[in-house]
Amino acid sequence: MANEFATTDDAPLTASKDKHAAEQAGQTLIEPKGDSLVGRAVTINRPAAELFAYWRDFSNLASFMENVVSIDTLDAKRSHWVVKAPAGKTVEWNAVVTDEAENSFIAWASEEGADVPNSGRIDFREAGARGTVVTATINYDPPMGVVGKVIAKLFQREPAIQARRDLRRFKQLMETGEIATAAFTQEQLDEERN
Amino acid sequence: MRALAWHGKHDVRMDTVPDPEILNPRDAIIKITSTAICGSDLHLYDNYIPTMQAGDILGHEFMGEVVETGPKSTLKKGQRVVVPFTIACGSCYHCGKHQYSACDNGLPADNQDIAQTIYGQPMSGLFGYSHMTGGYAGGQAEYVRVPFSDVGPIVIPDGVDDDKVLFLSDILPTGWQAAEYAEIEPGDTVAVWGCGPVGLFAVQSAFLMGAERVIAIDHFPKRLELARKFGAETINFEESAVYEALMEMTGGIGPDAVIDAVGLEAHGLFVDNIVDQIKASTFLGTDRTHSIRQAIIACRKGGRVSMPAVYGGFVDKFPLGAFMEKGLTLKTGQTHVQHYMPALLNAIMEEKIDTTFLISHRMDLEDAPKAYDMFKNDQNNVTKVVLKPGLGR
Numbered sequence: 001m002a003n004e005f006a007t008t009d010d011a012p013l014t015a016s017k018d019k020h021a022a023e024q025a026g027q028t029l030i031e032p033k034g035d036s037l038v039g040r041a042v043t044i045n046r047p048a049a050e051l052f053a054y055w056r057d058f059s060n061l062a063s064f065m066e067n068v069v070s071i072d073t074l075d076a077k078r079s080h081w082v083v084k085a086p087a088g089k090t091v092e093w094n095a096v097v098t099d100e101a102e103n104s105f106i107a108w109a110s111e112e113g114a115d116v117p118n119s120g121r122i123d124f125r126e127a128g129a130r131g132t133v134v135t136a137t138i139n140y141d142p143p144m145g146v147v148g149k150v151i152a153k154l155f156q157r158e159p160a161i162q163a164r165r166d167l168r169r170f171k172q173l174m175e176t177g178e179i180a181t182a183a184f185t186q187e188q189l190d191e192e193r194n
Numbered sequence: 195m196r197a198l199a200w201h202g203k204h205d206v207r208m209d210t211v212p213d214p215e216i217l218n219p220r221d222a223i224i225k226i227t228s229t230a231i232c233g234s235d236l237h238l239y240d241n242y243i244p245t246m247q248a249g250d251i252l253g254h255e256f257m258g259e260v261v262e263t264g265p266k267s268t269l270k271k272g273q274r275v276v277v278p279f280t281i282a283c284g285s286c287y288h289c290g291k292h293q294y295s296a297c298d299n300g301l302p303a304d305n306q307d308i309a310q311t312i313y314g315q316p317m318s319g320l321f322g323y324s325h326m327t328g329g330y331a332g333g334q335a336e337y338v339r340v341p342f343s344d345v346g347p348i349v350i351p352d353g354v355d356d357d358k359v360l361f362l363s364d365i366l367p368t369g370w371q372a373a374e375y376a377e378i379e380p381g382d383t384v385a386v387w388g389c390g391p392v393g394l395f396a397v398q399s400a401f402l403m404g405a406e407r408v409i410a411i412d413h414f415p416k417r418l419e420l421a422r423k424f425g426a427e428t429i430n431f432e433e434s435a436v437y438e439a440l441m442e443m444t445g446g447i448g449p450d451a452v453i454d455a456v457g458l459e460a461h462g463l464f465v466d467n468i469v470d471q472i473k474a475s476t477f478l479g480t481d482r483t484h485s486i487r488q489a490i491i492a493c494r495k496g497g498r499v500s501m502p503a504v505y506g507g508f509v510d511k512f513p514l515g516a517f518m519e520k521g522l523t524l525k526t527g528q529t530h531v532q533h534y535m536p537a538l539l540n541a542i543m544e545e546k547i548d549t550t551f552l553i554s555h556r557m558d559l560e561d562a563p564k565a566y567d568m569f570k571n572d573q574n575n576v577t578k579v580v581l582k583p584g585l586g587r
């Protein structure tokens with residue numbers, strides 16, 4: 001039986017203090033893939049159509065997603081992801097677009113056999129003079145459960161931290177045409193990006 | 195190249211480090227011709243600012259010659275430029291509103307975490323000012339990499355001396371913004387705590403904005419003398435009780451606007467200050483705040499508080515009651531340097547503003563460690579040090 005989930009406010013599910021929030025998101029927002037739910041919003045001073053088009057070409061995502069090693073497009077809906085994990089390891093999965101609406105949202109889920117089962121959606125909402133509000137909602141099952149999550153956090157590869165930083169880099173790239181760095185030499189920059 | 199690097203409390207050294215390179219399309223490389231030491235640098239020197247790392251290159255007030263440009267830079271080799279200390283992209287929402295120090299994109303994404311945690315939202319990047327503000331190498335060096343060089347640096351016409359325009363990088367706009375934030379009305383009396391460079395430019399700006407009287411407060415006679423030159427009346431807080439003096443000098447009303455240009459290293463043997471100092475030195479984590487407390491208590495009812503002074507963390511005994519009961523307004527923030535630069539350059543060219551009076555010492559960059567020591571220990575005589583690479587050669 002589905003748990004009772006009722007709120008009296010308008011806050012997003014990703015900010016909920018209720019431990020059933022991930023489950024609830026799995027019923028209403030995204031494919032259920034685990035008990036960790038992460039949400040991030042960023043406002044980008046560019047039109048939604050431009051942001052959607054860049055994101056929908058998944059081969060672009062590696063340009064600002066720090067932990068992505070590669071994303072290969074398999075067909076119109078499917079792509080293969082290789083992502084860095086703590087302790088020099090990588091994790092892989094196939095992602096399939098489960099639903100989408102042009103210039104508005106993309107929802108995805110990992111296929112059977114994923115190292116880290118995950119699902120999510122990215123929403124693009126026009127925000128007038130401020131540009132576009134981009135919201136990422138991610139549901140996942142951390143490898144090795146809670147312990148894995150703590151280790152990942154230590155190594156800064158935790159999806160919540162990554163989502164936050166990746167969205168900032170996406171914003172930088174879209175607004176300024178580059179990704180900010182305090183590096184001094186090309187050598188330092190290459191080190192930083194590896 | 196040679197550069198001044200931070201290695202710990204009261205330990206800065208001239209190191210040999212790799213030359214900076216163009217890394218992003220909008221970058222430019224500047225060969226430094228003049229760079230100043232700022233009161234804010236003393237906060238680093240005294241180790242009051244967290245997230246410093248050994249080897250960090252300091253300096254956020256600098257100018258020089260463009261020697262290399264990225265494909266999207268609008269600068270040209272050979273141009274002389276002054277660089278704002280705030281690193282801002284020019285294309286985000288905040289930059290669009292000219293709130294450059296609140297730029298969304300000046301900080302590398304990973305560094306934004308620290309400021310987001312402490313302040314709620316990340317701020318713009320700053321040159322040479324800890325990893326919380328980006329970890330960008332500063333300009334107390336022979337060369338510097340300047341990001342977003344198409345929006346920040348201002349080109350200086352030939353024939354205008356470095357010393358006249360260098361302070362466009364920080365303290366002149368900071369003093370100007372401080373006076374603007376005091377929302378001065380004709381007939382106003384404005385009190386300014388601190389006669390360092392920021393306070394002195396605030397004094398000058400306040401008069402230009404129509405203040406009838408400016409009262410400047412410090413304990414260094416030479417600095418008070420400079421304030422007097424611009425027409426300010428002065429209070430030496432070691433000789434006179436500041437609140438009592440202000441109340442009497444304003445006919446029992448209090449100053450209409452108060453400006454705190456001191457910041458987290460307020461001097462003086464005031465009881466609250468000593469408590470703050472003990473807490474700060476035992477890492478109980480409070481910003482020393484005597485000047486802002488005194489300013490709020492002295493300010494007239496319904497008056498304005500402008501706070502260019504830098505605070506980083508939490509404060510104790512902030513007189514929130516006085517602030518509320520008197521209905522005061524507070525305006526503060528890192529300076530939106532890019533916003534003020536063009537008009538202030540004009541004012542300098544038209545000789546409405548003089549900045550060179552401030553410079554007490556010109557030294558070779560190689561002598562920077564000595565300059566820090568002098569600036570720290572002889573503030574009466576050392577009002578501003580300008581470092582020039584190769585001066586002594």
Ligand SMILES: NC(=O)c1ccc[n+]([C@@H]2O[C@H](COP(=O)([O-])OP(=O)(O)OC[C@H]3O[C@@H](n4cnc5c(N)ncnc54)[C@H](O)[C@@H]3O)[C@@H](O)[C@H]2O)c1
Nearest residue numbers: 233234388390391392412456457460461502503504528529
């Ligand atoms: N908002 C900004 O963007 C910005 C930019 C530059 C500097 N700042 C800050 O402005 C402040 C002033 O900078 P500066 O370069 O003029 O520094 P400074 O250290 O040269 O000057 C500070 C002056 O305050 C005086 N002072 C100390 N305690 C005092 C007290 N209790 N009452 C009155 N005066 C007192 C000192 O004697 C000194 O002359 C610093 O906090 C600095 O970090 C802010």
Ligand SMILES: [Zn+2]
Nearest residue numbers: 232234255364
């Ligand atoms: Zn400064």
Ligand SMILES: [Zn+2]
Nearest residue numbers: 283286289297
């Ligand atoms: Zn910006």
